[in-house]
Amino acid sequence: MLRLIYRQLAYDPWRTALTVFAIAAVVLVLEGFMQGQSAQLRRAVFERDADLIVTQAGTSERPGSSSSRRAAFTASRAPTPC
Numbered sequence: 001m002l003r004l005i006y007r008q009l010a011y012d013p014w015r016t017a018l019t020v021f022a023i024a025a026v027v028l029v030l031e032g033f034m035q036g037q038s039a040q041l042r043r044a045v046f047e048r049d050a051d052l053i054v055t056q057a058g059t060s061e062r063p064g065s066s067s068s069r070r071a072a073f074t075a076s077r078a079p080t081p082c
Contacts, residue, residue: 009016
């Protein structure tokens with residue numbers, strides 16, 4: 001099995017190099033998004049003119065994101081067929 005993998009990687013070195021480059025670029029872009037989101041959230045929390053921030057108990061989401069309980073609440077209020 002490893003022999004087949006090595007042969008495929010060595011068969012077209014340009015394809016292998018391009019694939020490695022594309023994967024590295026995607027990782028860097030996603031890391032940039034994550035850092036930007038974290039910085040934006042940090043600014044949103046620290047630049048508020050509030051002394052106390054209240055969050056929903058039992059949730060692990062960050063402040064400002066939508067709650068997973070909201071979907072469960074609306075689903076439980078769905079009309080039942082007669």
